Amino acid sequence: MIQKRLTNLHQLMEKHNLGGIIITKPENRRYFSGFTGSAGLLLVNRQSQKLITDFRYIEQAKQQAPLYQIVRHKASILDTLAENANKLGKVRIGFESDFVTWEIHRNLVNCLPNAELIPIQIDALRMIKDxxxxxxxxxxxxxxxxxxxxxxxxxxxxxxxxxxxxxxxxxxxxxxxxxxxxxxxxxxxxxxxxxxxxxxxxxxxxxxxxxxxxxxxxxxxxxxxxxxxxxxxxxxxxxxxxxxxxxxxxxxxxxxxxxxxxxxxxxxxxxxxxxxxxxxxxxxxxxxxxxxxxxxxxxxxxxxxxxxxxxxxxxxxxxxxxxxxxxxxxxxxxxxxxxxxxxxxxxxxxxxxxxx
Ligand SMILES: [Mn+2]
Structure with a gap:
């Protein structure tokens, strides 16, 4: 079920020539991973997917999102995102433009110097229900x-x-x-x-x-x-x-x-x-x-x-x-x-x- 959703996401990424996507909207985080916690983000590329969250949710995330590598962040989720996203190299990375605030976008630009940040919207992938x-x-x-x-x-x-x-x-x-x-x-x-x-x-x-x-x-x-x-x-x-x-x-x-x-x-x-x-x-x-x-x-x-x-x-x-x-x-x-x-x-x- 999650695999099928990821396949649809990969197709969208391919269409927009994205080497990765950062998912922060709670409903999309849940839809594409199974994780129901209230904090965290997904970093997905076509080979792997990571769920970055904090101490409170590590065990829950492991249970709910078995297709994801669970990464625990300490003080700043952005630093941990940067560490992992910068490993993707010089690529286009999508972010949810209908959710990310101007403030967060500015922080992403600063902490992902290698990436070209691409505004994208993925809610439409949830329209047809399985x-x-x-x-x-x-x-x-x-x-x-x-x-x-x-x-x-x-x-x-x-x-x-x-x-x-x-x-x-x-x-x-x-x-x-x-x-x-x-x-x-x-x-x-x-x-x-x-x-x-x-x-x-x-x-x-x-x-x-x-x-x-x-x-x-x-x-x-x-x-x-x-x-x-x-x-x-x-x-x-x-x-x-x-x-x-x-x-x-x-x-x-x-x-x-x-x-x-x-x-x-x-x-x-x-x-x-x-x-x-x-x-x-x-x-x-x-x-x-x-x-x-x-x-x-x-x-x-x-x-x-x-x-x-x-x-x-x-x-x-x-x-x-x-x-x-x-x-x-x-x-x-x-x-x-x-x-x-x-x-x-x-x-x-x-x-x-x-x-x-
Ligand atoms: Mn109504």
């Missing part, structure tokens, strides 16, 4: 689905958004989630018009629409789902908005397929919301990739350049947000296949009227 990753993602999705099911009964007038968020997060942890995938969103009543309304001390009232957007993290892999429920009987307007979003969501899922662009899939859902007269109230992209990071490529949006391919995983999450009234969003995760996609999220999408 079987192992899909298994972990499915588990993260399953945890969130079960937790959602379990907490529906506590949602009633009088409880706060924060109580709902805490209960969800507690149930997810009990089911094996390391932490919430992001700050849990519970946006009720008029707060539902805030697409990213974090759970607050607001008390749930009868008639509130409640948008709940949350996820689990299982062995580093994130899940992401959103459901909107109503407390009590839905009004005609609530039902109307909900059905538009649901129609747009189902059409978006149907449009996901290998070879389609992220822009085209977004347009399918967006058209439905626009045709219903609410286009200006759907101001965000339709979806995003999910993996070791909660928001990653490919993107489904009007400005996306992504082309979907088998094994990618994306969210499909249209919404309508009406100021001073509230909002609805519905989100599932799907895996792109040759002929369409497989929906991972299993929670139902018929409007739930709680307490009815």
């Amino acid at each position: 079987d192992n990753e899909l298994t972990l993602l499915r588990k993260a999705v399953e945890i969130a689905d079960s937790a959602f099911n379990q907490i529906l009964s506590i949602i009633k007038p009088g409880v706060t958004e924060l109580e709902i968020a805490s209960e969800l997060e507690y149930q997810m942890r009990k089911l094996g989630s390391a932490k919430p995938a992001f700050d849990t969103i519970v946006a009720s009543g008029a707060r539902g018009a805030l697409p990213h309304g974090l759970a607050s001390t607001k008390v749930i009232e009868t008639g509130d629409f409640i948008t709940i957007d949350f996820g689990a993290v299982y062995q580093g892999y994130h899940s992401d789902m959103t459901r909107t429920v109503v407390v009590g009987k839905a009004t005609a307007k609530q039902r109307e908005i909900y059905n538009i979003v649901l129609t747009a969501q189902l059409a978006g899922i149907k449009a996901v397929k290998t070879g389609k662009s992220g822009k085209d899939v977004d347009a399918v859902s967006r058209q439905i919301i626009s045709d219903a007269g609410y286009g200006e109230y759907f101001g965000h992209g339709l979806g995003h990739g999910v993996g070791l990071v909660i928001h990653e490529d490919p993107r489904l949006s009007p400005s996306s350049n992504s082309i979907l391919a088998e094994g990618m995983i994306v969210s499909v999450e249209p919404g309508i947000y009406l100021p001073d009234w509230g909002g609805v969003r519905i989100e599932d995760l799907v895996v792109v296949s040759a002929t369409g996609c497989t929906i991972l999220t299993t929670s139902g999408k018929d409007l739930i009227e709680l307490g009815i």
